[in-house]
Amino acid sequence: MTHADLTDLDVAHLLADAARNAILPHFRQSGLRAENKEAEGFDPVTVADRAAEQAMRAILTQYRPDDGILGEEFARTTGRSGRTWVLDPIDGTRGFISGTPTWGVLIALDAGAGPVLGVIDQPYTGERFVGGADVAQMTGPLGPRPLGVRATRALSDAILFTTFPEVGTEAEGDAFRAVSGQVRLTRYGMDCYAYALLAAGQIDLVIEAGLNAYDIQAPIAVIEAAGGIVTDWTGGSAAQGGRAIAAATPDLHAAALALLSGVT
CATH class of the missing domain: 3.40.190.80 (D-Maltodextrin-Binding Protein; domain 2)
Incomplete structure (x- = not known):
């Protein structure tokens, strides 16, 4: 399968699947160590963060070689297409190392003027929230459901x-x-x-x-x-x-x- 065979949504799902597979073996495991990226304060990073971003970058190298990559853990890659995949392998690493299921994998495609496609994936609960021009849907233990905000005004x-x-x-x-x-x-x-x-x-x-x-x-x-x-x-x-x-x-x-x- 070549990069031309996959839509951007297909690629986004591949990225989320790869991140899940890289992260879950480390979640709630004894001995997981977190490094601090800040001289002052606490901004942790784990082997799971880095493994997930590396797995996603490998997929983009294969299927979207002309696109740029902006990720949290590794240097930015400038592409030739004017498009950039924006990756946060574990948003909420503090929660991740604490064992709470409130962290997630963030994947976006920025076409130059902002994101046109986004995924929020929670590997442990199996929930995936996807939004773009032609999709607004979540999947998870309760099955697929359309996304839609509440009508609250006050x-x-x-x-x-x-x-x-x-x-x-x-x-x-x-x-x-x-x-x-x-x-x-x-x-x-x-x-x-x-x-x-x-x-x-x-x-x-x-x-x-x-x-x-x-x-x-x-x-x-x-x-x-x-x-x-x-x-x-x-x-x-x-x-x-x-x-x-x-x-x-x-x-x-x-x-x-x-x-x-x-x-x-």
Whole structure:
């Protein structure tokens, strides 16, 4: 089979399958070691992160040799097509080493102006959330289901998620808490799984800061395919990372953005 025989969606599924196979043998195993990538703070990486990204890069070398690759663990590869595959082999390594099933594999295809295809895959639960121009679907233990955001319009009815309670800087945390103070429920610590839940119609808002492109491009594609909205805190593109807000409806997005947009 050559690269011409596979659609981009086919390739994305191959990447997710390869990452699952590389990661699962290490999950919840005694003796798994995590290296710290930060001189200050804690940003862990494991053999599973690196093995998964290497497995995905090998598939792209075979089936999409002209495309670029931006991954978390290895150097960027510049392609000739103007397209870039954006990979986070384990988004939520802190959760991974803690044994929680809230981490995931993130795969996006950036055609030059942002992601046009995205996958959020949770290998342990067997859930896969896929979004693009012609697809918005999840698969898993309950079978295939279409993705679709909730119709929540008021902050007072919304469920809000973020990964870290401090969110980012002191000012970013204050802005987040201004939104949190108006919603029905706030939860923490879900990493990319929170974005998947938004696309699946379980929650209404995700607000984060300090992101990289590989943290957010797959969620953008999946949530937009499900009918939601993802921007930065000024209403612009979040595709290159930084601060991001994902919302189920325009009304929720506008209400939350009004409380976030003044942060410098």
